[in-house]
Amino acid sequence: MPPTPCVRCHEQRAVVKRPKNHQKLCRECFISIFEDEVHHTITSSKLFYPGERVAIGASGGKDSTVLASVLKTLNERHDYKLDLVLLSVDEGIKGYRDDSLETVKRNATQYEMPLKIVGYDELYGWTMDQVVETIGKKGNCTYCGVFRRQALDRGAKKLDIKHVVTGHNADDVAETVLMNLLRGDLARLSRSTNIVTGDSLSDVKRSKPLKYAYEKEIVLYAHHKKLDYFSTECIYSPEAFRGTARSLIKSLEKVRPSAILDIVRSGEDMGELTPDKVQASCACDDGGMGSCGSGAQKEAALKRDSHTEKLETEIKLNKSIEPTDVVKLPIRAKPGKQTNGTTTGALPSLGKCIKCGYMSSQSMCQACTLLETLNKNRADIAI
Amino acid sequence: MPASLESNPCTRCKAEDAPFQLRASPTCGNCFAEYVQTKFVKRLAYLHKEVRVSSHLEPRRYVAGLSFGPSSSAMIHLLDRYTHMQGRKKSTSAFDILAIHVDTDLSYPPGSRDTPAQVLIRNYSAKYTHFSFRCVHLSKVLDVQTVDWSALPLPRPEGGCSEPSERLRQMFDKLPSVSSRADVLRLLIRHLLLDIAMKDHHYKTLLLGHSTTSLAALSLCEVANGRGFAIPWQVNDGRFPVTIYDPASGAEIQRTTYPIHYPLRELFRGEIDTYISVFPEIAALNPSNTEGATAAVVSHKDTSIEEVMARYFESVETPYAGIVANVVRTTGKLDRANASRPSCGLCGVVLDERGDSRWAGEMGDDHNPNGEPRLARLCYGCKRSING
Numbered sequence: 140m141p142p143t144p145c146v147r148c149h150e151q152r153a154v155v156k157r158p159k160n161h162q163k164l165c166r167e168c169f170i171s172i173f174e175d176e177v178h179h180t181i182t183s184s185k186l187f188y189p190g191e192r193v194a195i196g197a198s199g200g201k202d203s204t205v206l207a208s209v210l211k212t213l214n215e216r217h218d219y220k221l222d223l224v225l226l227s228v229d230e231g232i233k234g235y236r237d238d239s240l241e242t243v244k245r246n247a248t249q250y251e252m253p254l255k256i257v258g259y260d261e262l263y264g265w266t267m268d269q270v271v272e273t274i275g276k277k278g279n280c281t282y283c284g285v286f287r288r289q290a291l292d293r294g295a296k297k298l299d300i301k302h303v304v305t306g307h308n309a310d311d312v313a314e315t316v317l318m319n320l321l322r323g324d325l326a327r328l329s330r331s332t333n334i335v336t337g338d339s340l341s342d343v344k345r346s347k348p349l350k351y352a353y354e355k356e357i358v359l360y361a362h363h364k365k366l367d368y369f370s371t372e373c374i375y376s377p378e379a380f381r382g383t384a385r386s387l388i389k390s391l392e393k394v395r396p397s398a399i400l401d402i403v404r405s406g407e408d409m410g411e412l413t414p415d416k417v418q419a420s421c422a423c424d425d426g427g428m429g430s431c432g433s434g435a436q437k438e439a440a441l442k443r444d445s446h447t448e449k450l451e452t453e454i455k456l457n458k459s460i461e462p463t464d465v466v467k468l469p470i471r472a473k474p475g476k477q478t479n480g481t482t483t484g485a486l487p488s489l490g491k492c493i494k495c496g497y498m499s500s501q502s503m504c505q506a507c508t509l510l511e512t513l514n515k516n517r518a519d520i521a522i
Numbered sequence: 523m524p525a526s527l528e529s530n531p532c533t534r535c536k537a538e539d540a541p542f543q544l545r546a547s548p549t550c551g552n553c554f555a556e557y558v559q560t561k562f563v564k565r566l567a568y569l570h571k572e573v574r575v576s577s578h579l580e581p582r583r584y585v586a587g588l589s590f591g592p593s594s595s596a597m598i599h600l601l602d603r604y605t606h607m608q609g610r611k612k613s614t615s616a617f618d619i620l621a622i623h624v625d626t627d628l629s630y631p632p633g634s635r636d637t638p639a640q641v642l643i644r645n646y647s648a649k650y651t652h653f654s655f656r657c658v659h660l661s662k663v664l665d666v667q668t669v670d671w672s673a674l675p676l677p678r679p680e681g682g683c684s685e686p687s688e689r690l691r692q693m694f695d696k697l698p699s700v701s702s703r704a705d706v707l708r709l710l711i712r713h714l715l716l717d718i719a720m721k722d723h724h725y726k727t728l729l730l731g732h733s734t735t736s737l738a739a740l741s742l743c744e745v746a747n748g749r750g751f752a753i754p755w756q757v758n759d760g761r762f763p764v765t766i767y768d769p770a771s772g773a774e775i776q777r778t779t780y781p782i783h784y785p786l787r788e789l790f791r792g793e794i795d796t797y798i799s800v801f802p803e804i805a806a807l808n809p810s811n812t813e814g815a816t817a818a819v820v821s822h823k824d825t826s827i828e829e830v831m832a833r834y835f836e837s838v839e840t841p842y843a844g845i846v847a848n849v850v851r852t853t854g855k856l857d858r859a860n861a862s863r864p865s866c867g868l869c870g871v872v873l874d875e876r877g878d879s880r881w882a883g884e885m886g887d888d889h890n891p892n893g894e895p896r897l898a899r900l901c902y903g904c905k906r907s908i909n910g
Binding site for chain 2: 322400405
């Protein structure tokens, strides 16, 4: 059989079948179309302004490596005039993060970008390995997720940068849309598909330039550009429930490749339809993105509630999020304002954490609440 | 006693024989049926309150969709039991039910008798004697004016092919994938049922037999079809927007709404299956109705998004029943966009015009290069179904 020519340039031999629409392209055309699409996303949603300093949340994995590479290329090609910095978070997981950080360090020299690493140990006094030692493997993703989001913000603040870009791809966004529907989380649903999260109240805005890029295309791009990335799963177990959403996305993609993009579109449209479009949120969350968040707890709650008393009742906020052994701080009730998360239905309003000053919808931010539990246990062990 | 551990009595009536599980407690057949009946009757009462126009005892006239599947068969059975119960009371309004099956088998000419569907409908008719049953061929959908036919790839009658089933079949052949076909078919059946219900002015509401599980699957199916904007209309109880088009020009003539209700919306699929096992006569009406969505996947090419979703929810209903209800509740809370805007010619829901300009997911190269104007009348999801 003669080699199939590329459908775009009609000259080179097609080596890539685009996962997105099954177009057969040559290597050069694929790379250029992938970059053009990211450029389209950036320009159509006006992500950057000239001269902006932008931190790339870099884990050393495929998504953030591709993001760094594409942004560097586009910055030079289209003259964005961006000042790009790599920002990494060291969770302190031996055998996983120390290796991936080596990759990031190599990337920093390859892309000639300065690199900043913030560690959980210096920010919180705990590495993830110590956390897992204390609380066990179950539910540790909650800690890691909450800590990581704050760590990115704090790292950006240390660098005096107001914009962090992350490598979330279309698969991640689609998965989050489905997860938020399955959890019944309307507030997050309206936020999760926004390309920019964090609002005027927060100091650091976050965006996802690869929001419309398929995971498979990111892998192909990394492969054909011969990028240096680290591909190992985190050694601590991921959430089982998110796994079912992920496998659902994968089987939908097999049936109809456009499904991922269609879910993202649906998510954006449904965001427009949420009854109370309050954007205020606790910033330790970007719409339930990534394999983190209170997912593990929600999952436990879902299992427990599997025999819902009445299907028509309102979803109650999961009280188990607050550990029982935390001393409740007195909160002055303001008329017409929510005191804490116990009211059902209404979206939480944004305040500041009384301990660290980080933005939070509760009196104390999630990270401080979690830390308090951890520190309490540590004191016990010391005795 | 160890013996009692093996066969716990029914937690509700203490009957010894309690083979079923209701919310993790042993339950007897009678109590289970009563539970299902209560859930169903509550929704009927809500519906009655919503649609009645007079405080006098007027008969409740509803059109019920009947696919012969477990849920719609159970719905007819529940309606029948409820009618019997109500019949004894003089203080409630009587029921007048017209159950319609849409025969989607396009291989039979529309006039033919004794098709499998018609045999089944006679079975139903003989069993439920005080309800009316009708079997309608899908080709009748071509006479329906609530679809903007000019927006669909339907061959023109003057183009050598005038036979309705043949025209429909050609249209389905032109659709890009199995998912598209399943999606368009579902929408056309809904249009046909709505049309029959609306044309006969006696009938006040269209009842569809979706369970919580199938509503959840329908919600996520619409999400995956890119029709997120349509979900609040597609899965909520209430008035559904209907636009009537001029069949010749495709111009909009009139806009109205018609109530669609899902009286089984608070029952899981598993609960309906148990209900059917309590009443063997339901399954006896349609002996071939045993296949589930769990059949092994042979090829992803021949699977539709609808099937993937049905399979997913069938698998999560037992371990995570909470989420199935969550999906329906969450999507039910979404607003319905302003109905005065132009609507989609196929799914009938208001077009999200701003959405297309907001949407940055595609660079525009995937769109039809000829820029055929007819496609502007369809929403994002319907364009995907028609164009691929």
